[in-house]
Amino acid sequence: MTGLALGAAGPSAYWYLARGTGAVSLVLLTVSVVLGVLGSLRFAAPRWPRFAIDALHRDVSLLAIAFLVIHIITSVLDSFAPIRLTDAVIPFVSSYRPLWMGLGALSFDLLIALVITSLVRRRLGYRAWRAIHWLAYASWPIAVLHGLGTGSDTKVWWMLVVTVACVLAVVVAVWVRISRADPNYDRVRAPALVLSVAAPIGLAIFALAGPLQRGWARRAGTPVSLLSGTPAASRAALPAAPPPPVRHSASRRLNHPFAAQLSGVLTQTAGPAGAVVDIAMRVSGGVTGHLRVRLAGEPAGGGGLSMTGSQVDLTAVGTPSAFQGQIVSLQGQQFVARVSDRSGSVLDLNVNLNIDEQTGNVTGTVAGRPLGGGR
Numbered sequence: 001m002t003g004l005a006l007g008a009a010g011p012s013a014y015w016y017l018a019r020g021t022g023a024v025s026l027v028l029l030t031v032s033v034v035l036g037v038l039g040s041l042r043f044a045a046p047r048w049p050r051f052a053i054d055a056l057h058r059d060v061s062l063l064a065i066a067f068l069v070i071h072i073i074t075s076v077l078d079s080f081a082p083i084r085l086t087d088a089v090i091p092f093v094s095s096y097r098p099l100w101m102g103l104g105a106l107s108f109d110l111l112i113a114l115v116i117t118s119l120v121r122r123r124l125g126y127r128a129w130r131a132i133h134w135l136a137y138a139s140w141p142i143a144v145l146h147g148l149g150t151g152s153d154t155k156v157w158w159m160l161v162v163t164v165a166c167v168l169a170v171v172v173a174v175w176v177r178i179s180r181a182d183p184n185y186d187r188v189r190a191p192a193l194v195l196s197v198a199a200p201i202g203l204a205i206f207a208l209a210g211p212l213q214r215g216w217a218r219r220a221g222t223p224v225s226l227l228s229g230t231p232a233a234s235r236a237a238l239p240a241a242p243p244p245p246v247r248h249s250a251s252r253r254l255n256h257p258f259a260a261q262l263s264g265v266l267t268q269t270a271g272p273a274g275a276v277v278d279i280a281m282r283v284s285g286g287v288t289g290h291l292r293v294r295l296a297g298e299p300a301g302g303g304g305l306s307m308t309g310s311q312v313d314l315t316a317v318g319t320p321s322a323f324q325g326q327i328v329s330l331q332g333q334q335f336v337a338r339v340s341d342r343s344g345s346v347l348d349l350n351v352n353l354n355i356d357e358q359t360g361n362v363t364g365t366v367a368g369r370p371l372g373g374g375r
Helices: 013-038 052-077 096-120 128-134 139-150 157-179 183-211 232-237
Strands: 258-271 272-283 289-299 305-316 325-332 335-338 348-356 361-370
Touching: 013 052, 013 139, 013 157, 052 096, 096 128, 096 139, 139 157, 139 183, 157 183, 258 348, 272 361, 289 348, 305 335, 305 348
Parallel strands: none
Antiparallel strands: 258 272, 258 361, 272 289, 289 305, 305 325, 325 335, 335 348, 348 361
16 A cells, blocks of 8 residues: 555654664764774875874764764654663663664663763773773674664665675774784784684674574564554554444355445554554444454655555454455555455455545445355
């Protein structure tokens, strides 16, 4: 179901800001790490003296932290995932993907420790500050793991390209630093080279076996309520169905073509790999019951939704079981769904909806036809 109707109920601006600032933070943090690793080498051009590279390293690091703060705030304000402000600073306490959110909090804490110790560098002493400074470099691989484990764009090609480019940039910087290291450090040269090769390989194996596989959202610790089930607001807003007419049975009516009116609400939330649209409606008239439609897909240009999956459930008063199926044809706010019950009865549902872009209220009609036609 595409177009302005779904665009109005799309993911919040906070969701887009959280995704964008997360990607930008990774890039800036990578630039900071590369400048820090290479900064001590005396290869700068005359126009780029050592103090200029140090100043650039400091400014990029501060900018990365600024984007991280925005990333954290927008993630907390976005209503999709139950992320609290404390989850961003206290590792491994989040109810949403606790391990991977905890890594993000740990990475942020290391960066904050670097900023605080830099402000009191003169009192702290150079050696202590230098040790903490090098420890802060651990925030980068931890941030990469956090992004792979929690990012909603992990499987998107452009985010994969950004992640691979960042990893390669740091690996090359480490190789250059090792190749030009002082001879006094020869004893650590070989282990450092092995680690710089093994770490990206391990990261690639993890990504291929974990975040890039189906079912990762569940295995990563996403609450079940965010993976399936109608949002509570949708259920609460759904009006109660009136009592069925006494003189006709619903089971008998579903054996013949029927037409009914629809009324309900639409909600759309961000999902692990895109967006999830739920339309919960009351059915009245020719048949009495409820119709629920769930669409999954990726936000498309112009505010619509590119559908990747669907589920349709029809329950009618008086029927022994629900009819379940999926959408087989979709055009704008009209679709055809094929559903069946446990006895093997099959229905084609022709649904025409009118969606209020401001409130998400839905009205429309549904025409049902038993497969093969009824008389």
